[in-house]
Amino acid sequence: MLFRSAFALVVAAVAASYPGVLAQEPNCARNYTVVAGDTCNLIAAKTNTSTYQLESVNADKVNADCSNLAIGEPLCLGIVGQDCDVVHVVEAGDSCDAIAEAAGTTVDILLANNPNVNSDCTNIGVGEVLCTANEIIVVNSTASTV
Numbered sequence: 001m002l003f004r005s006a007f008a009l010v011v012a013a014v015a016a017s018y019p020g021v022l023a024q025e026p027n028c029a030r031n032y033t034v035v036a037g038d039t040c041n042l043i044a045a046k047t048n049t050s051t052y053q054l055e056s057v058n059a060d061k062v063n064a065d066c067s068n069l070a071i072g073e074p075l076c077l078g079i080v081g082q083d084c085d086v087v088h089v090v091e092a093g094d095s096c097d098a099i100a101e102a103a104g105t106t107v108d109i110l111l112a113n114n115p116n117v118n119s120d121c122t123n124i125g126v127g128e129v130l131c132t133a134n135e136i137i138v139v140n141s142t143a144s145t146v
């Protein structure tokens with residue numbers, strides 16, 4: 001009984017902290033709602049979104065190390081016209097050369113689409129999701145979405 005009312009309180013508190021839950025970005029190409037167990041890399045992988053794009057579009061909500069996701073929180077996966085949905089999940093041993101080649105794109109385009117990756121491609125991490133589109137898709141930062 002106590003547990004049940006405590007649970008109801010938590011749910012109410014979570015819902016109350018997202019008054020705009022139905023008012024997601026109007027120019028959002030793909031809406032998403034955070035579920036239990038999500039991390040930025042997992043959301044990106046299961047929705048075919050790059051980790052950079054996810055964090056960039058939601059920079060007003062998600063902190064730098066993506067440690068503040070909350071169940072029920074609405075996120076936007078990509079902005080209309082700036083939405084890369086062709087991706088690769090980084091595996092151990094991956095290099096930008098190999099990722100670009102396998103995806104039929106170039107390292108230059110890969111780096112342009114993933115501005116968080118350094119030019120030597122030494123800072124990619126296992127589980128990170130990269131945009132592997134074969135054309136440059138400009139991802140505007142959160143400034144344009146708020």
Ligand SMILES: *[C@@H]1O[C@H](CO)[C@@H](O)[C@H](O)[C@H]1NC(C)=O
Pocket residue numbers: 022023024025026027028029030031
């Ligand atoms: C995302 O949510 C916004 C606001 O509710 C809505 O206007 C838009 O149509 C939604 N986009 C998609 C692709 O469902």
Ligand SMILES: *[C@@H]1O[C@H](CO)[C@@H](O)[C@H](O)[C@H]1NC(C)=O
Pocket residue numbers: 046047048
């Ligand atoms: C992600 O992309 C792959 C390869 O194109 C496709 O098979 C899969 O259905 C896509 N998943 C989603 C959620 O769009």
Ligand SMILES: *[C@@H]1O[C@H](CO)[C@@H](O)[C@H](O)[C@H]1NC(C)=O
Pocket residue numbers: 138140141143144145
């Ligand atoms: C990015 O956002 C800024 C500020 O809203 C806007 O001026 C600019 O035109 C946008 N760029 C693109 C490519 O959408």
